[in-house]
Amino acid sequence: MGDSNVTRRSGKNQLLDLYLTFAKIGATTIGGGYAMLPVLQDEIVTKRGWATESEIMDYYAIGQCTPGIIAVNTSTFIGYRKAGILGGVLATLGFVTPSIIIITIIAFFLQNFAEYPVVQHAFNGIRACVCVLILDAVLKLGKKALTDYRCVLIFVAVLAAALFTPLSPVLFVILAGVAGVILMPRKKPEKTGDEKASDAGGKEGTS
Amino acid sequence: MILLRLFWEFFKTGLFAVGGGLATLPFLYDMSARTGWFTTEEIADLLAVSESTPGAIGINMSTYAGVHTFGVIGGIIATLGLICPSIIVIIIISNVLKKFQDSKLVQKIFYGLRPASLGLIGAAGLGVAKIALLKTDVFQESGVLAQLFDWKCIILAVCIFFVYRKLKHSPIFYILAAAAVGIIFKL
Numbered sequence: 001m002g003d004s005n006v007t008r009r010s011g012k013n014q015l016l017d018l019y020l021t022f023a024k025i026g027a028t029t030i031g032g033g034y035a036m037l038p039v040l041q042d043e044i045v046t047k048r049g050w051a052t053e054s055e056i057m058d059y060y061a062i063g064q065c066t067p068g069i070i071a072v073n074t075s076t077f078i079g080y081r082k083a084g085i086l087g088g089v090l091a092t093l094g095f096v097t098p099s100i101i102i103i104t105i106i107a108f109f110l111q112n113f114a115e116y117p118v119v120q121h122a123f124n125g126i127r128a129c130v131c132v133l134i135l136d137a138v139l140k141l142g143k144k145a146l147t148d149y150r151c152v153l154i155f156v157a158v159l160a161a162a163l164f165t166p167l168s169p170v171l172f173v174i175l176a177g178v179a180g181v182i183l184m185p186r187k188k189p190e191k192t193g194d195e196k197a198s199d200a201g202g203k204e205g206t207s
Numbered sequence: 208m209i210l211l212r213l214f215w216e217f218f219k220t221g222l223f224a225v226g227g228g229l230a231t232l233p234f235l236y237d238m239s240a241r242t243g244w245f246t247t248e249e250i251a252d253l254l255a256v257s258e259s260t261p262g263a264i265g266i267n268m269s270t271y272a273g274v275h276t277f278g279v280i281g282g283i284i285a286t287l288g289l290i291c292p293s294i295i296v297i298i299i300i301s302n303v304l305k306k307f308q309d310s311k312l313v314q315k316i317f318y319g320l321r322p323a324s325l326g327l328i329g330a331a332g333l334g335v336a337k338i339a340l341l342k343t344d345v346f347q348e349s350g351v352l353a354q355l356f357d358w359k360c361i362i363l364a365v366c367i368f369f370v371y372r373k374l375k376h377s378p379i380f381y382i383l384a385a386a387a388v389g390i391i392f393k394l
Binding site for chain 2: 024026027028029030034035036037038039042043054057058060061062063064065066067068069070071072073076077080081085088089092095096098099100102103104106107108113114117118119120121122123124125126127128129130131132133134135136137138141142145146151152154155156157158159161162163168169170172173175176177178179180181183184
C-alpha cells in the first residue's frame with residue numbers, strides 16, 4: 001500500500017476508517033434509524049470529532065424529509081462531508097454491510113428467527129437499553145439545542161404531534177422549517193448561530 | 208433480468224419512501240401485489256425479523272426480500288437499489304447547503320429544524336420505551352393496572368440509566384450487556 005506516499009496512505013486509511021466505523025454503527029443500530037443516535041454521538045462526535053452534535057441534528061432533520069432510509073441518509077451526509085463522494089458511498093456501504101450479512105444468514109438458516117425464545121429475551125433486554133440510550137441522548141442534546149423558549153415550543157409541539165397524531169413526520173419537519181423562519185429572533189441571528197457552533201465545538205473538544 | 212428489475216423496484220422505493228424505514232412498507236405491499244416476489248404474510252414476518260436484528264429496518268427488509276427472491280446476490284442488489292437514491296440526493300443536498308450555509312434563510316430554517324428533529328427522536332425513544340417497558344396487550348385483556356408494567360425491564364432500564372450516567376462507556380457495551388441480562392433473566 002505505498003508506505004512512502006504518506007498523504008495517499010492517510011487518505012486510504014481515512015476511507016477504511018469511515019467504512020469500518022459505520023459498519024460498527026450498523027451492527028449496533030437495533031430498532032430502526034433513531035437507535036443509531038446514541039452510538040453515532042459516541043463514535044462520531046465524541047471519539048472521532050467528525051461532526052458536531054448540532055450538525056448531526058441537522059442531518060437527522062434532512063434525512064427525515066428527504067427520500068430514503070434516515071440512517072442511510074445520515075451516514076451518507078457524514079461520509080460525504082468528511083471525504084467526498086467516495087466517503088459518502090463507503091460510509092453508507094459500511095452501514096449496510098452488517099445488515100446484509102446478518103439478514104442473509106437468517107433468511108437461509110433461521111426461518112423462525114424472531115420466534116426463538118433466546119432471541120426474544122435478548123431483544124427485550126436490548127429494547128429496554130435502547131430506549132434509555134435514545135432518551136438520554138435527547139436530554140443531552142436538548143440542553144445544547146433548546147437555547148430559548150421558541151425552540152422549546154417547537155420541540156414540545158413536534159414531540160406531541162409525533163406521539164398523538166398519525167400524520168407523517170415529513171409534515172412536521174416542513175412546518176418546523178417554516179416556524180423557524182417566522183420565529184427566529186431578528187436581533188442577532190448570525191451571532192447566536194456562531195455562538196452555538198463554537199459552544200458545541202468547545203464542549204466536544206474538552207470532553 | 209430479474210436482478211435488474213429487483214434493483215429498479217427497490218431504487219423506486221428508496222426514491223419515494225420519505226420518512227424512514229417504515230415508510231417503505233406501503234411500497235413493499237405494492238411490490239408484492241405486482242411482482243409476487245413475496246406474500247403479504249411474509250412482509251409481516253419480515254418486519255418482525257427486521258425489528259429484532261441490527262441495522263435500519265428498511266435495509267433489513269430490502270435484504271430479506273432480495274434474498275427471498277434471488278439468493279445472496281438478490282439481497283445485495285435490492286439493498287444497493289434502496290440506498291442509491293439516498294446517496295445521490297444527499298450529496299446534492301449537501302452541496303446546495305454548503306453554498307447557502309451563510310444565507311439567513313437557511314439559518315432560520317435550521318433554527319426550526321433542530322428542535323423538531325429532537326422532538327421526533329424523543330417520540331421515537333418513547334415509542335421504543337412503550338414497547339419495551341409496558342405490556343399493553345396483557346393490560347388490555349386483564350384490565351389490571353399492575354400488569355401494565357413490565358417490572359423486570361423497567362428495573363433494567365433504570366439501572367442502565369444510572370450506570371450510563373455515572374460510568375459512561377460506549378453505548379455498544381450497554382447494548383451487549385442488556386442482551387446478556389435479557390437472556391439470563393428471561394425478560
